[in-house]
Amino acid sequence: MTSYIPGFGNHVSTEAVPGALPEGRNSPQRPAFGLYAEQLSGTAFTAPRHENRRSWLYRLRPSAEHAPYCPYEGAAQFTPDVADGPLSPNRLRWNPLAMPDTPTDLIDGMATMMINQDAASLEGVAVHVYRANADMVARAFVDADGELLFIPEHGRLTLLTELGRIDIAPGQIALVPRGVRFRALLPDGEARGYVAENHGSLFRLPDLGPIGANGLANPRDFETPVAWFEDRDEPFELVQKYLGSLWTTTLDHSPLDVVAWHGNLAPCRYDLAKFNTIGTVSYDHPDPSIFTVLTSPSNVPGRANADFVIFPPRWMVGEDTFRPPWFHRNVMSECMGLIHGAYDAKADGFAPGAISLHNLMAGHGPDVASWEAASHAELKPHKIDGTMAFMVESCWPYRPTRHAMESADLQGDYDTVWGGFPKAKLP
Numbered sequence: 001m002t003s004y005i006p007g008f009g010n011h012v013s014t015e016a017v018p019g020a021l022p023e024g025r026n027s028p029q030r031p032a033f034g035l036y037a038e039q040l041s042g043t044a045f046t047a048p049r050h051e052n053r054r055s056w057l058y059r060l061r062p063s064a065e066h067a068p069y070c071p072y073e074g075a076a077q078f079t080p081d082v083a084d085g086p087l088s089p090n091r092l093r094w095n096p097l098a099m100p101d102t103p104t105d106l107i108d109g110m111a112t113m114m115i116n117q118d119a120a121s122l123e124g125v126a127v128h129v130y131r132a133n134a135d136m137v138a139r140a141f142v143d144a145d146g147e148l149l150f151i152p153e154h155g156r157l158t159l160l161t162e163l164g165r166i167d168i169a170p171g172q173i174a175l176v177p178r179g180v181r182f183r184a185l186l187p188d189g190e191a192r193g194y195v196a197e198n199h200g201s202l203f204r205l206p207d208l209g210p211i212g213a214n215g216l217a218n219p220r221d222f223e224t225p226v227a228w229f230e231d232r233d234e235p236f237e238l239v240q241k242y243l244g245s246l247w248t249t250t251l252d253h254s255p256l257d258v259v260a261w262h263g264n265l266a267p268c269r270y271d272l273a274k275f276n277t278i279g280t281v282s283y284d285h286p287d288p289s290i291f292t293v294l295t296s297p298s299n300v301p302g303r304a305n306a307d308f309v310i311f312p313p314r315w316m317v318g319e320d321t322f323r324p325p326w327f328h329r330n331v332m333s334e335c336m337g338l339i340h341g342a343y344d345a346k347a348d349g350f351a352p353g354a355i356s357l358h359n360l361m362a363g364h365g366p367d368v369a370s371w372e373a374a375s376h377a378e379l380k381p382h383k384i385d386g387t388m389a390f391m392v393e394s395c396w397p398y399r400p401t402r403h404a405m406e407s408a409d410l411q412g413d414y415d416t417v418w419g420g421f422p423k424a425k426l427p
């Protein structure tokens, strides 16, 4: 059982071995037990104090000790390689990707579905789907390109990270900062889910404005693991994602050897069931920004580089209101996935594990069946239950990857969900 420390982005001090954490300074002349002190920066040294995120790690060996990286030959679909030609304005949807039929770990089972900025621009987001059926045993991964938001859909994940051990199941999420090494175990033998890889400013809790001091995702419900390490002197592969490409090197020890750490850059997890969902108690439903769990701002105020938004169980009580998502065209680009249940705007074809893309200005909204049902529903209080959909909304239009466009799971007939609406009849 892992212990966790509650809170989001707090300054934490934790040691797996008593006495490992230096007192009163970050970089003593000789850290306890011969440990090596290392600063891991998530923001520029000079970022304003309220934005500044970094941690100090005390480890068995410096992470600088490694042989040169060579190109990694695996994980053929874990690539930002996008189709040639102009980005089409079409709406796209993919069926849930099949589980692998040969032993495949989390890294080799990653498929990048879409990306909207080059990692080197330090902006934008990529959305991946993982399908795995093998543990990472003597292999770790590190992403130099961004923080990783894990959104499991099937099967639990154990993320053994440099800063501690995180257990998540479908319905929970985990956020692993850029540069934090980890390996993934699959307690259920297999797992599938989504990853939002954020190249831009770090995910944080959204401002609440007139909502007040409480609500949406409450900070105390985020959990950061206590220090944990493994002392394994044996060949250990370290795969790194660096500016879109994968690289590999072999260490003679596990890189998960941080005995103690302190700081405010650390992995955390959150149970989406704890989200304090807010909605209308009169008429119309608010914009889905009311469901934002985490946001990564861009340089334009109010225009997110990435918003992680959920559609959780909730009561629908709006009077004289079309209650599902309305028809809309959005300057923001919307990637959606489904963790479980059914999404109230899509009666068919959007199964758990599926992924959809409604880019900049693409007309979308309820499919005909959802529109028909909601237009005639009796408007008594009704609970949408047993469901959890999510959206990674970004100001940058997404480009689907080449393999996503060539995939047999791309639904060729997606546009037909908006076919056959009866024409309005004027008096």
Ligand SMILES: O=C(O)Cc1cc(O)ccc1O
Pocket: 285, 287, 288, 324, 325, 326, 328, 330, 334, 345, 358, 364, 365, 391
């Ligand atoms: O497209 C979607 O299904 C997501 C969504 C839901 C909603 O209620 C309003 C806008 C929006 O983009």
Ligand SMILES: [Fe+2]
Pocket: 328, 330, 334, 358, 364, 365
């Ligand atoms: Fe939308």
